[in-house]
Ligand SMILES: Cc1cc2nc3c(=O)[nH]c(=O)nc-3n(C[C@H](O)[C@H](O)[C@H](O)COP(=O)(O)OP(=O)(O)OC[C@H]3O[C@@H](n4cnc5c(N)ncnc54)[C@H](O)[C@@H]3O)c2cc1C
C-alpha cells in the first residue's frame with residue numbers, strides 16, 4: 001500500500017500524484033518507471049517516475065486519463081492508497097555531457113521527459129526543449145521544464161499557445177539554427193516516429209522512450225516486445241529508451257492497438273457505471 | 280547416506296508397521312487394482328476452471344495403501360527428489376491415521392498438496408516403485424495418496440504447523456516466492472532464523488500462482504501453504520525486486536546475513552520467425568499470467584485478454600498443455616498443440632496430455648511454424664507450418680526433428696501462444712557483477728549446498744537448473760537452507 005500525499009490537476013485529463021514510496025525514491029534515476037496496480041481486481045500499468053524526493057520518501061507520477069485504470073487513478077485523492085507500486089524499473093537514461101541536447105515532448109510525454117531534461121541540464125549540457133500538444137490546455141509542466149531548459153519552444157496544433165504547428169517544425173527550426181549533439185523524443189508513438197525521421201535526416205543521435213503495453217514489467221511475459229534494429233527487445237528490461245533510428249515505430253503503433261477493442265469496451269462500461277452512480 | 284538407511288530400517292521395524300505388514304498377505308496386496316483418480320467430466324470441465332482431478336475418497340485411499348508392500352529396500356524413496364519417507368506415510372494411510380501421514384510428508388516436503396497435484400510421479404517415485412521395476416506392474420498411486428493426505432489435513436481444519444526453534448535473530452533474505460523460495464523459507468524459519476521473502480510480483484507463489492492454472496492447481500491451495508509459513512513467522516514482502524528496489528548490498532547493510540535466490544526462469548523464449556510480433560501472438564507466460572494471476576477472463580477484473588476461436592499453442596511441455604487447455608476453457612472452437620516431435624517425446628506430464636486429449640485438444644505433431652500473417656489491424660489470422668520427420672537422436676537422447684522440404688502449408692489461427700521454453704531471470708545476475716554464471720545464464724552453485732561464487736548467496740530452482748520441476752526446485756530450496764545454516768553457524772562462531 002502506498003499512500004497518496006498530494007494530487008494536482010495539470011490539465012483537464014492529466015493529474016500529478018505524489019505518493020509514498022521511500023525505497024523507490026532512494027533508488028530511482030531519470031528514465032526509470034514503476035508498475036502500479038489499483039485494487040485487488042486492478043490491472044498492472046507502467047508509469048514513469050517524474051521526480052522523487054528521497055528525504056521525504058516520495059515519488060511523483062503523472063497520469064493521463066485514457067482508460068479504466070488511468071481514470072480510476074486520476075480520481076484518487078490525497079490520503080487514498082494505491083494498492084501496489086513496484087520499481088524502479090527499466091534502464092536509467094544514459095546521462096553525460098555532450099553539448100547541446102534537443103528534447104521534444106508531446107502531450108503527456110512531457111512527464112517522462114522532465115526528469116531527463118533535468119538530468120541533462122545538471123550534467124552541464126545546453127538543453128533546448130520543444131513541447132507540443134493539440135492546444136494550450138494540454139501543454140503541461142511548462143514551468144518545471146523551463147527551470148531546466150536554456151530555451152523552450154511551444155508548439156500547438158491549433159496555435160492557441162506558442163507557435164502553430166507540429167513538434168517536428170519546432171525541432172527543425174533549432175536544428176537549422178545551431179549544432180545539436182543529441183536528441184531525446186518522448187510522446188505518442190506517431191510523434192516519436194516523425195521526430196525520429198527528422199533527426200535521422202540530420203544525423204543526430206536520438207533516443208526515444210517507448211510506451212509499450214506491459215504486464216509484469218520484469219521481463220517475464222514479453223507483452224512489451226518491440227523490434228529495434230531488427231531484433232526483438234523487451235521495453236521493460238532493455239528499455240524504455242532505445243536508439244530511435246532503429247525502432248520499428250509502425251510495429252509499436254500496431255502493437256499498442258493490440259487490446260484496443262477490449263479496452264474501449266471496458267472503458268465504456270466503466271463510464272456507464274460511473275454515470276449510474278452519480279444519477 | 281548410511282544413517283538414512285539406518286533410520287529407514289528403524290522406522291520400518293516399528294511394531295505398528297510390522298503388524299500392518301502381517302495383517303495381509305503380499306499376494307493379496309498384489310492382487311488389488313490401482314485406484315483411479317476421480318475426474319470431472321471432460322465436457323463439463325472444459326467449460327469451467329474447476330479442478331479436473333477431484334481427489335480420491337478415504338476408502339479408495341486406504342485400499343490403495345494396502346497395495347504398498349512396505350518393501351525392506353524402498354526404492355521409491357530414491358525416486359523422490361526430496362526423499363519423502365513414502366512407505367511410512369502410505370502405511371499411516373492404511374492404518375487410517377491421516378494426521379500422522381500428513382506429518383510424515385511434511386518431514387521433508389513443505390508443499391505436499393502442491394506436489395501431489397503437479398509432480399511427474401510417473402518419472403519419479405512411481406517409476407522407482409517395486410511394482411514398476413521388479414514386477415513390471417502398475418505402480419502404487421503414490422501421487423494420488425500424497426494429494427489425498429494433504430487435502431485431508433487441509434480440510435480437517437487442524438493443519439499441523441511445524442515447530443519453530445526460538446528466534447536467533449539472524450536475518451536471512453529469500454529472493455523469489457516460487458517453490459524453491461518457499462521451501463527454503465520454511466526450513467530456515469524452523470531453525471530459528473528471521474526470514475523475509477522478497478517477491479517482485481504483487482502476490483507470492485511464483486509459477487504456482489501465475490503459471491499453473493486453476494483447473495490443475497487452485498490458487499487457494501498455494502495460499503494456504505503461504506499462510507502457514509506466515510504463521511511460522513516468515514515475512515512476505517511483495518512488490519520488491521531485489522536488484523532494483525534494493526540491491527543485495529543494500530540488504531546486507533540492513534542486516535541480512537545470507538541470501539537465497541530462487542528467482543526462477545522467468546524470461547520467455549520466442550522463435551524469432553517473421554510476423555511473430557503481430558497482435559494475438561504472445562508467450563505462454565503472458566497468456567497464463569493474464570488469466571491466472573490477473574483474472575483477465577473475468578469481466579470485473581481490469582486486465583484484458585484476447586479470446587481466440589482458433590488457437591494454436593506452440594510447444595509440447597506442461598506450459599503448452601496449460602495454455603491450450605486454458606484456451607479451450609475460454610471458448611476456443613479449435614485449440615491446437617503444434618509440436619515438432621511426436622507424442623512420445625513430449626516433455627509434458629502424461630496425465631496432462633491425457634486430459635488434454637479428453638477435452639478435445641487437437642495435436643498437430645511433427646509440425647513447426649515458420650511464419651505468421653496478420654490482418655489489416657495487425658492481428659494474426661494465419662500461420663505457415665512446415666512438416667517435420669524424426670532423425671537421429673540429439674544430446675537429450677530424443678530424436679531430432681528434421682524439416683521436410685516442400686511440406687509447407689497454411690493454417691488459420693487468430694490467437695497463438697508461444698511456449699517454447701524460458702531462460703533464467705537475469706535481474707539478480709545483472710545486479711551482481713562478480714557472480715559466476717554458466718553460459719546459459721544460470722547461476723553456478725555447488726550441487727550439495729547450493730552455494731554460489733559469492734559465499735553469502737545461495738541459489739536453487741529454475742535460476743540454477745534453467746527450467747525444471749516444482750519438486751526439484753523445492754529440493755534445492757531445502758538443500759540451500761541446510762547450506763545457509765551451516766554457513767551462518769561457521770561464520771558466527773568466528
Ligand atoms: C505453466 C507452467 C506449468 C508447469 N507445470 C509443472 C508441473 O506440472 N509440474 C512440475 O513439477 N513443474 C511444472 N512447471 C515448472 C515449475 O513450475 C518450475 O520448475 C518451478 O516453479 C520453479 O520454481 P522456482 O522456485 O525456481 O521459481 P518460480 O516459481 O519461477 O518463482 C520465482 C519467483 O521469483 C520472483 N522473482 C524473480 N526475480 C526476483 C527478484 N529479483 N526479486 C524478487 N523476486 C523475484 C518471480 O516473480 C517469481 O515469483 C511448470 C511451469 C510452468 C510455467
Ligand code: FES
Nearest residue numbers: 217219221222236
Ligand atoms: S512487461 Fe512483461 S516482459 Fe516486459
